[in-house]
Amino acid sequence: MKRRLKITLLLFTALLSNLFAQGVSRSSGIGLRASYSSIAGSPTRFNISDGGTSSVYDFSGLGSSLYFFSRVQQSNWFFEFSLGAVARVHGEEKIGMEDHVKVSAVIPFLLGLRYDVLSNRHANTFQPYIAGGVGPYWSTAFNVRNQVTGETVSGEAELRAGGYAGGGVNFVPLSWIALNLDLRYHFVDFQRQREPSGFEFALGLSFMWGKKREIFQIKETKVVVRDIYPAYYQFYNTYPIALVTVKNLAGRPIEVNVRSHVKGYSVRPKDSGFIKLNRNETRDIPVTAIFGPKLREASRRTPAVIDLEVEARAGSTHRKEVSAEIMVHNRNAWNGEIDKLGFFVTPDDEKVLQLRRKFLREKKPEDSTAAGNLAAAETIFAALGKMGLQYQRDPNIPFYRDDRVQFATETIALRHGDCDDLVVLYASLLESTGINTAFVEVKDPQKESAHLYLLFDSGLLASESSMISSNEKRFIIRENTRGQSVIWIPVETTLVARGFEEAWKTGALEYLQDGVVRQGLAENWVKIIDIE
Amino acid sequence: MVKRSLLAFLTLLLVTENLSAKIAVKIISLAGEVKIRRGVEENWQRAGAGMALEEIDTILTGEAATVTLEMQDGGTFRLGRFAILDIADLRKISEREMFVLLMSQKVNQIPDRPEKATLRVGNVSAIHGESKAGTARNQSGREESQNWKQETNGAQALYEQGYYPNAVVKLHKVLAKYPAREDCGEVHFNLGKAFEALKKNGQASDAYKSVFERLCDNDASKQRADEAREAIARLK
Numbered sequence: 173m174k175r176r177l178k179i180t181l182l183l184f185t186a187l188l189s190n191l192f193a194q195g196v197s198r199s200s201g202i203g204l205r206a207s208y209s210s211i212a213g214s215p216t217r218f219n220i221s222d223g224g225t226s227s228v229y230d231f232s233g234l235g236s237s238l239y240f241f242s243r244v245q246q247s248n249w250f251f252e253f254s255l256g257a258v259a260r261v262h263g264e265e266k267i268g269m270e271d272h273v274k275v276s277a278v279i280p281f282l283l284g285l286r287y288d289v290l291s292n293r294h295a296n297t298f299q300p301y302i303a304g305g306v307g308p309y310w311s312t313a314f315n316v317r318n319q320v321t322g323e324t325v326s327g328e329a330e331l332r333a334g335g336y337a338g339g340g341v342n343f344v345p346l347s348w349i350a351l352n353l354d355l356r357y358h359f360v361d362f363q364r365q366r367e368p369s370g371f372e373f374a375l376g377l378s379f380m381w382g383k384k385r386e387i388f389q390i391k392e393t394k395v396v397v398r399d400i401y402p403a404y405y406q407f408y409n410t411y412p413i414a415l416v417t418v419k420n421l422a423g424r425p426i427e428v429n430v431r432s433h434v435k436g437y438s439v440r441p442k443d444s445g446f447i448k449l450n451r452n453e454t455r456d457i458p459v460t461a462i463f464g465p466k467l468r469e470a471s472r473r474t475p476a477v478i479d480l481e482v483e484a485r486a487g488s489t490h491r492k493e494v495s496a497e498i499m500v501h502n503r504n505a506w507n508g509e510i511d512k513l514g515f516f517v518t519p520d521d522e523k524v525l526q527l528r529r530k531f532l533r534e535k536k537p538e539d540s541t542a543a544g545n546l547a548a549a550e551t552i553f554a555a556l557g558k559m560g561l562q563y564q565r566d567p568n569i570p571f572y573r574d575d576r577v578q579f580a581t582e583t584i585a586l587r588h589g590d591c592d593d594l595v596v597l598y599a600s601l602l603e604s605t606g607i608n609t610a611f612v613e614v615k616d617p618q619k620e621s622a623h624l625y626l627l628f629d630s631g632l633l634a635s636e637s638s639m640i641s642s643n644e645k646r647f648i649i650r651e652n653t654r655g656q657s658v659i660w661i662p663v664e665t666t667l668v669a670r671g672f673e674e675a676w677k678t679g680a681l682e683y684l685q686d687g688v689v690r691q692g693l694a695e696n697w698v699k700i701i702d703i704e
Numbered sequence: 705m706v707k708r709s710l711l712a713f714l715t716l717l718l719v720t721e722n723l724s725a726k727i728a729v730k731i732i733s734l735a736g737e738v739k740i741r742r743g744v745e746e747n748w749q750r751a752g753a754g755m756a757l758e759e760i761d762t763i764l765t766g767e768a769a770t771v772t773l774e775m776q777d778g779g780t781f782r783l784g785r786f787a788i789l790d791i792a793d794l795r796k797i798s799e800r801e802m803f804v805l806l807m808s809q810k811v812n813q814i815p816d817r818p819e820k821a822t823l824r825v826g827n828v829s830a831i832h833g834e835s836k837a838g839t840a841r842n843q844s845g846r847e848e849s850q851n852w853k854q855e856t857n858g859a860q861a862l863y864e865q866g867y868y869p870n871a872v873v874k875l876h877k878v879l880a881k882y883p884a885r886e887d888c889g890e891v892h893f894n895l896g897k898a899f900e901a902l903k904k905n906g907q908a909s910d911a912y913k914s915v916f917e918r919l920c921d922n923d924a925s926k927q928r929a930d931e932a933r934e935a936i937a938r939l940k
Contacts, residue, residue, distance in 0.1 A: 634881075638847070645744045645760070649881075657883075680744040681760070689759045689792045694808040 203378025736769025
């Protein structure tokens, strides 16, 4: 029963020690070993004669050594230097007649190499190693003989080259301390001894310092998106805002995860997910971020810090941290990229939904003679005009500054907006009705500023065009994913105060003049961007 | 991404061609019923001699009508019976521009995004439901046939007066606009002739070969097939 308990405790201790394993040992250390060796020659013995008139004792092979080690680069190899001494004391005494004491010692100065067998593969508490080295062995002997006639003292010394080979294990409970068990065989040939070579068994304690061996290196951190626009917060969930270049130094495959957190703006850290890196492989790991509601409340341009924690798994987990500075813009800021304007369109906003319901309740589209989605689109546009919504020209904004875009609810509250604000408002309401929309961006090379208006899907096929107009220049035929040609209607949203018919006509005329006749579409200065 | 790259490439080509030169024409003589439609207006108005037309306008001739237009460079253009033409189609384009326009037409036909699967709110079924206007207002088959014929005649007028690249672009537009139209190979035959006039033998041959896939069982088709066969042999 007791034995079982002991075994259980031993296994538990071993498991616990692995859980708290300190990983790969540090770069340098110094230690002290106590040893028993057979290189001094004869075995330890002790003999006292029966009559008590004589005694013989022989203490042999006890020794100690001081050792220092230092890692070679980032490898598993260590230089090891040791200075030790193994002593033998031999005494013979004949009571009242004479006594003879002989003290001999072997003092090796050894320089060698140690190789940690497992430290790369397993960040284990137990780190076995093999070792070997060479150096001079200094052998000395002193004889002290006391006789009735007087005392005689003699001595001799000898220097020989030799070497050792062996192995052992370090038990590393904390990253800075190790208990050492060492077994080695010394090859040295002293003329005065018949069996000079022999085993040495040692127990030691070492203290370590310096860097732990790295299993990975962060070579570079590139911030891909330095400017964070609150309106695009969903975009950053999937689009990498940084790339962390990681190199595997472990000599075996490792798994690396990068965790990002933007102080004050992230609701929780975002993991890249563990990515396997083969031996010596270097890879860019994309970093995305999850932003919380605080980002959407940003009222002014503020610097922020993105913290990146790189963790690598190779048995146990190793971590490193880096940070980078980013800039959080205010919630209405837009960098002018048309494909990002869609982030300001908020069809799911409760206030937008309420407004759309109110508009369509007041004048039911079913009562209209307009076909397809035109009835709802016309009703909503007319209701916006009825609210007294006005177009207000954008202030002249230098090209290096952000433009400001109002969300639908803000434009409703203010009762005015520029072309992008009105396009965003109308798109939000139409999308909330289930009508597909697209922006038309006009960057006329003959004008300084860009302009925007909206297209919406009429819900009618091209073959049904006569239901809405006899003039095909009033609409745009686009192909949907099912290969059907469908009719889209252009609307100049800045004309909200002048009614749907006027806004449609003007939108169609702009599209005809800029996009078709002046070849803006072919020249790509007129672009159609679908709102996702 | 691919679509954007293609459009950027086409832009680069077009910038060197200065496509945006304005044109305007004047009606110098007309006979029969000739109508014009201004820009995006719904209604047609009767045309008269001396009337100036802008590039956004459209001109239409009736069954027994012809109209002669004076171009900005002093030249004239005659549009025969039962034809429709956008004034913008009269701007002379080079072969390179023709190629770029055909390419951009194809690129713009690439769909940008998948169709939304479902509507977001419940009460929109009425909006997407059957229109109260009904199918009576749909373009009838006869009307579509007339429009197709008028546009094909407009393209033919371009070809006959040496506007070969314009004719190619116009005929492609007709093909895109009426994909299901059974034309007995007429548009492809005309396309073959326009390409042949431009000495684009490969494209011309391809267009002539396409005629055989669309032939009908009538005399006009038989004659067209014979002529296409001769043309293919000639182009070899």
